[in-house]
Amino acid sequence: MTASPLAPSVVPGPSAAPNPLFELLLRLGDDRLVLGHRLSEWCGHAPILEEDIALANVALDLLGQATMFLRLAGEVEGQGRNEDALAYFREAVDFRNCQLVELPKGDFAFTIARQFLFDVYAVILLDALSSSKHGELAAIAAKALKEAKYHVRHSGEWVLKLGDGTEESHRRVQRALDDLWRFTGELFAADAIDRAMQEAGVGPDLPALRAQWETLVRDVVDRATLTLPLQAPVLTMRGGRSGAHTEALGHLLAEMQIVARSHPGATW
Amino acid sequence: MVAGSPPVGRDELLAVLDEVMDPEVPVLSIRELGIVRDVDVDAAGAVTVTVTPTYSGCPAIQVIEEDIRAALAAAGHTDVRIRTVYAPAWTSDWISPAARMKLKAYGIAPPARAEHGALVQLMRRRLAPACPYCESRDTEVRSEFGSTACKAVCWCRGCRQPFEEFKSI
Numbered sequence A: 001m002t003a004s005p006l007a008p009s010v011v012p013g014p015s016a017a018p019n020p021l022f023e024l025l026l027r028l029g030d031d032r033l034v035l036g037h038r039l040s041e042w043c044g045h046a047p048i049l050e051e052d053i054a055l056a057n058v059a060l061d062l063l064g065q066a067t068m069f070l071r072l073a074g075e076v077e078g079q080g081r082n083e084d085a086l087a088y089f090r091e092a093v094d095f096r097n098c099q100l101v102e103l104p105k106g107d108f109a110f111t112i113a114r115q116f117l118f119d120v121y122a123v124i125l126l127d128a129l130s131s132s133k134h135g136e137l138a139a140i141a142a143k144a145l146k147e148a149k150y151h152v153r154h155s156g157e158w159v160l161k162l163g164d165g166t167e168e169s170h171r172r173v174q175r176a177l178d179d180l181w182r183f184t185g186e187l188f189a190a191d192a193i194d195r196a197m198q199e200a201g202v203g204p205d206l207p208a209l210r211a212q213w214e215t216l217v218r219d220v221v222d223r224a225t226l227t228l229p230l231q232a233p234v235l236t237m238r239g240g241r242s243g244a245h246t247e248a249l250g251h252l253l254a255e256m257q258i259v260a261r262s263h264p265g266a267t268w
Numbered sequence B: 001m002v003a004g005s006p007p008v009g010r011d012e013l014l015a016v017l018d019e020v021m022d023p024e025v026p027v028l029s030i031r032e033l034g035i036v037r038d039v040d041v042d043a044a045g046a047v048t049v050t051v052t053p054t055y056s057g058c059p060a061i062q063v064i065e066e067d068i069r070a071a072l073a074a075a076g077h078t079d080v081r082i083r084t085v086y087a088p089a090w091t092s093d094w095i096s097p098a099a100r101m102k103l104k105a106y107g108i109a110p111p112a113r114a115e116h117g118a119l120v121q122l123m124r125r126r127l128a129p130a131c132p133y134c135e136s137r138d139t140e141v142r143s144e145f146g147s148t149a150c151k152a153v154c155w156c157r158g159c160r161q162p163f164e165e166f167k168s169i
């Protein structure tokens, strides 16, 4: 497989220029790889058995989606890297996930609030990507969208339960929303990569998706008797898309990558 | 893809694949589930099986590939290539009425019709399926996530039993 013919025409110039399609696929794959790993940390620790199974199931879906996006990324790059090479043998600065997904899992309310914010984003983003001009990307997005739809039903129901639950659950999920809000700006911030992909008909108009996202988020948050921060956050955390991460990602990768790096080429 | 292949060879291959059961829902074959999208054999006898995963994280897909190879090898086909496609995305609507009856007899409520197109209507509660044991509609979905990616956990108030539902996607 070779790179999409769309890619080189988007960013003309020296070959050292980043391939925007490769970058876009890394962003999509890394978000899911990292968040899937965070969810897997609940395996055996969730508050009830059903939830333990649910979070592990969502983690598996995300890992499967990451595999598809990273495999395609490796093919587009054309340097012989497959999905495992990209997952296990890149350093933190080479990861392109948003910072939202790398934050430590926190308590159950934090995990649910983060998941809900991401799931709504995923549904809207994948819906837009399923009509991408890049056929393989569109196919993967259409498949992942089906899964994102029941992920959001799951996390949304939990936001309702916790928000409209006990004083303690309400307080915790509200605190989580307040803490997470400043990490949501990055989801819809378009850079040169995003604009190039949008112009090529491959990627969506990211900033335009924010209003729809906020409407869907607000609907659930209101019914959960919670409140969203009214204003755009004063301090917006971003940088993940270009490799600037919080300290948390390094620790996560150390755990995720150690087996593959200690035994390169091992199979089991 | 089909046009140029010897028809006898193809039918024979499909018959072999009819005997490969899904590892997680062993009453259905991988053809009945719609995992096998196509099979092709070239003049030299090389077989290509086109498959699509049910769920992108389905851990059974590797087992399924091994089972396909084993079944075809037992039928004398050792030059086998397995091609994975993602489009069109797998849907539970591909499960035939006959296969749905098998699911129900096995104690798994068959999937409702999948919704296509329209963007998600957040948080709308879906209808719980009828109990596969007693037909009662007095049921509830306990968890969207069951023993495998493709199943939800339900509860029947009629016969006071838990049961599984094959999710519709």
Ligand SMILES: [Zn+2]
Pocket (backbone or CB within 6 Å): B131, B132, B133, B134, B135, B136, B156, B157, B158, B159, B160, B161
């Ligand atoms: Zn019953």
